[in-house]
Amino acid sequence: MAQSNAVGMRRPGWAQRLKEWLCRESTAGVICSLPFIIGFVLFLIVPMLLSAYYSFCDYNILAPAEWAGFKNYVKIFTADAKFVKSLGVTFFYALISVPLRLTFALIVALILLKNTKMTGIYRAAYYLPSIIGGSVAVAILWKRMFAIDGTFNTVLNMLGIQSNIAWLGNVSTAIWMLILLSVWQFGSSMLIFLSSLKQIPQTLYEAARVDGARGYQQFFRITLPLLTPTIFFNLVMQMINGFLAFSQSYIITQGKPMNSTLFYVVYMYQQGFEYFKAGYASALAWIMLLIIGAFTGLLFLTKRFWVYEEGN
Amino acid sequence: MKKLSLVLALALTLCMLCSSALAETHLNVAWWGNQTRNERTQQVLDLYTQETGTTFDVTMNSFGDYWTTMATASAGGQLPDVMQHSTAYIQQYVDNGLLLDLTPYMESGALDVSNIGESVIDLGRMSGGVYGLCVGTNSMACLYNKTILDNAGIEIHDLMTMDEFMALCKEIYEKTGYKTDLGFGTESYLNYVMRGLGKSLFADGQLGITVEDAEYFFGLYEQGTKEGWLLGGDVFASLVAGSVEQNPMVYGSSPDTMSWCAFNWSNQLVAMQAAAPEGVELALTTQPSPDPVKSGFVACSMYFSVSAKTAEPDASIAFLNYFVNSVEANKIMLGERGIPVSSVVGDAIAGDLDPLTQQVVAFVNNVIVPNSSATPAADPDGASEVYATCRELVEQISYGAISAADAAQQFVETASEILAR
Structure with a gap:
């Protein structure tokens, strides 16, 4: 009797607690974000942990993974010339194409800042390459344009400049073609620059003009310092993208000629899906993650030397 | 109404599940x-x-x-x-x-x-x-542009030796300007030549050739580069590897970016002819080798x-x-x-x-079958990486970036290491 009473007592308490829990605001928050959380855990956290495990294994995908300790990492750091080569190519690409692209984006943004009737059309036109730029179609277009008998050489010949250079087949020019493609896709950085340019108070310029500041002085003393947070943001995001560049090289050159365009991620893909060494490729992936982390950290450390933050 | 449609939808799904379970084999x-x-x-x-x-x-x-796709499927x-x-x-x-x-x-x-x-x-x-x-059976073959050869008045015959073929490449280049794609990136060609030397690229999963054998193979490309008739990496860099449509025998606009021949499988003649420009007639012969009979196989x-x-x-x-x-x-x-x-x-x-x-x-039955040797065993684990190493070295030779001797040394070292794993 006493027992059944106790059960009877507990029951409403349990239902009550559930009700209270359901009515809490944080519960609604958790439930609403569940789709994201589940997706994040299932498709990001779990695969990442798996790849961390595989990076310590011999794993050819066909057979179950076999624990191999640090073997993959040791080989990468001691006996893999292509690892060094691809890292060099990737750094070269990222360190040159990103600053170039940002400079270009800033210049175009400054030009498009002036309000004329055509501004909207120009902005859309300059943004267009960024929308289609990452696509396979543009990569294939690029490949055709710079082939020996491609558009670029044809135009040069029409202008009277005899050219039969294989732009993509020449060790010293091929990587520049990929950099050019990347610089051409400056649109998204440009839009971000545009929006922050518009936020610079006009009063600052007026005051400067009253004080007799010339155009370039206004640019270097007002515009550029106030833009540094945006430049910083763009730099970090684009650097990460630069390190992870894949499709341009994979489609246009496949790392050729003589591995001069062998991006790190392309090399990783080769190891994983052409030689079926998934463990080795996982190890490569984790090394890249650490490199990107370290590089981003480094950028953040330099932040206080050159990025203007209001209120400081 | 909403509930009803939901129930209906559920019932329909169930029916479909049942019917597919009950249906014939799948x-x-x-x-x-x-x-x-x-x-x-x-x-x-x-x-x-x-x-x-x-x-x-x-x-x-x-x-x-x-x-x-298959590797991923097998993992699951x-x-x-x-x-x-x-x-x-x-x-x-x-x-x-x-x-x-x-x-x-x-x-x-x-x-x-x-x-x-x-x-x-x-x-x-x-x-x-x-x-x-x-x-289905086929054989390796040298597909070639018969129209070019006819116009230049050059005749070729089956079972050409390496020396005959190399002289021919030079002659065609001098007469017509067309270069030669000497199996650039065709992985099976390496083993084909090795068989002609009486060796086998893979023996019991290990590398079956010596540095000298490899040097013979890489030397062919070195000679072609020096004499100018070898179609090199600069042309291949802007082509889709392995694509019939972008094979330099049928794709390109001038002789110095095109080849008069293509090393491929015999049955690819049909697809290759379909991709060829109008008025170009293709034919096929055996691939050159130090000893075509030792090399050839069904x-x-x-x-x-x-x-x-x-x-x-x-x-x-x-x-x-x-x-x-x-x-x-x-x-x-x-x-x-x-x-x-x-x-x-x-x-x-x-x-x-x-x-x-x-x-x-007719080519396979009349030319290959009577003039061939035992078919090599299926490729061992790691073969695709060995082939990739060979392709990269051939590419470097075509740029003059490495000598045949160094390439051979490097190939044997790298390949042995890959196969030893």
């Missing part, structure tokens, strides 16, 4: 290939469904993507019931126990091989069983294998049996996968073949 079939192959194979599958009620789910891909234990297989990968699948041994089914007669030669069956024999049924162009984990082994075998033995089915496929292996089928469809395919069949 098979997953996968292959790699081109548009022609996809269309013809689909027609055969439709015909089979009409006749037996067996339904199919198909996976078709290009060669490279196919193996990525989801290999298709019947899959097209290649000498390049079959050994790895057999070693990992992923394929079904066909021997018991051949013995019971479920898989009728009475019209298939023993040598063809042996092409699928490895590790003590038959894990792939060869569905190859299995592709296998059909059954997954070890299939839920429908009998239905899979029955389909396989139909695929190789049905005259009706092969009248649709018309030897696109290589010369049919069943002699009955081969005779029955001979009259339906187009002249080009007939030329290919």
